[in-house]
Amino acid sequence: MAAFEANFDGLVGPTHNYAGLSFGNVASTGNQNAVASPKQAALQGLAKMKSLHDAGFKQGVLAPHERPSIPALRQLGFSGSDAEVIAKAAKQAPAILAACSSASTMWTANAATVSPSADTFDGRVHFTPANLNNKFHRSIEHPTTGRILQAMFRDERHFAHHPALPAQMHFGDEGAANHTRFCAEYDKPGVEFFVFGQAAFDSRYPKPQKFPARQTLEASQAIARLHGLRDELVVYAQQDPDTIDKGVFHNDVISVGNGNVLFHHEKSFLDQAAVLSELDRKLAAVGGKFVAIEVPEAEVTVEEAVKSYLFNSQLLSKGDGKLIIVVPEESRNIERVWAYLNKLIASGGPINEVKVFDLKQSMQNGGGPACLRLRVAMSDAELAAVNPAVLMNEALYGRLTTWVNQHYRDRLSAADLADPQLLIECRTALDELTQILKLGSVYPFQLA
Secondary structure, three states: OOOEEEEEOOOOOOOOOOOOOOOOOOHHHHOOOOEEEEHHHHHHHHHHHHHHHHHOOEEEEOOOOOOOOOOHHHHHHOOOOHHHHHHHHHHHHHHHHHHHHOHHHHOOHEEEEEEEEOOOOOEEEEEEEOOOOOOOOHHOOOOHHHHHHHHHHOOOEEEOOOOOOOOOOHHHHHHHHHHEEEEOOOOOOOEEEEEEOOOOOOOOOOOOOOOOOEHHHHHHHHHHHOOOOOOEEEEEEEEHHOOOOHOOOOOOOOOOOEOOEEEEOOEEEEEEHHHHHHHHHHOOOOOOOOEEEEOOOOOOOHHHHHHHHOOOOOEEEOOOOOOEEEEEEHHHHHHHHHHHHHHOOOOOOOOEEEEEOOHHHHOOOOOOOOOOOEEEEEEEEHOOOOOOEEOOHHHHHHHHHHHHHHOOOOOOOOHHOOOOHHHHHHHHHHHHHHOOOOOOOOOOHHHO
């Protein structure tokens, strides 16, 4: 294969905690104030990365962010030394301190939207960091995310980087969590699939009533324009608003695709039959045969899908037309979901193998295997242009596990966020990490 899909997983940051910041994410709010283990979370994520690398998949690492975010706290009026800023925020606005301390960048499916060179107007891989405008704690991420992506994908002959969309709700953009690409081969033109929750400028579209719709149609359309995608090879679909109200805050909680396969729930999209028909027609135009695997509500309910994160899984191509599905331990622990997965594997369809990973620390904050990774389809030449220090191998895995064990705390509670030593620990760890991953200066404390 001349091209392939690489996965870049987010390395969990040293301030991983359960602050319950993500309204609409049932797991996040349901585990608020539990005691977290940043060390265990990071090691669980690294174990998944290493396992997939060992299985022959292209695997990379995306660095976490500096937290707590002192620049964000200063912008909100907290002053003095860094320690004084933290102390004042802890006393006057602990919820804001928690938001500025979130390790949410671990979920790199929200880092950016990526279009491969086979689809774009200039034949380069295009990146647009997500503005994540719907949640304050995530809206502060995109400047650093952009710098990290540029440090990983530096070569301008192969990679193009755009700034995030305007930080306004009309252009709310949640990145690859609402974006999928279908293709016959990774180096051939494909169909880019954008899923949105609401239209900001068109009142004809329905909206959820309980939880916010984070991705707008207008944001998806803007990214398609920025990346130079062909209209005839783009499909826009609206999430079912009732499904959003059941805790499906991103499309990757209710569907996942890879190659020519879409694995999705019966309640994924409005006018689902028309969406599937358009995908089938447009993929056929570029030589692909679309395969939709629909899970009936009678076999797995939306609520069970949210609890198990069955669809927040990874579909990985084995190169023989068959796919592996990567699911969290929670999918095995729910009887009906596990029964469905076993039936799926035995069906003779394209998904014929399942891998299960323990990602409990991430799952309790509302992120499964799909949340933890950013997909980048690349050719051999493009992979050769990637910063090699971020690509997983035996040596990097050893260095990163040693680094985590040296710098991360075993336990972290909400009260610990007020400890100014946590910032020192985070900066010390990240300064070393930028040297391991050869990123240069990407964090605010390094740029000051």
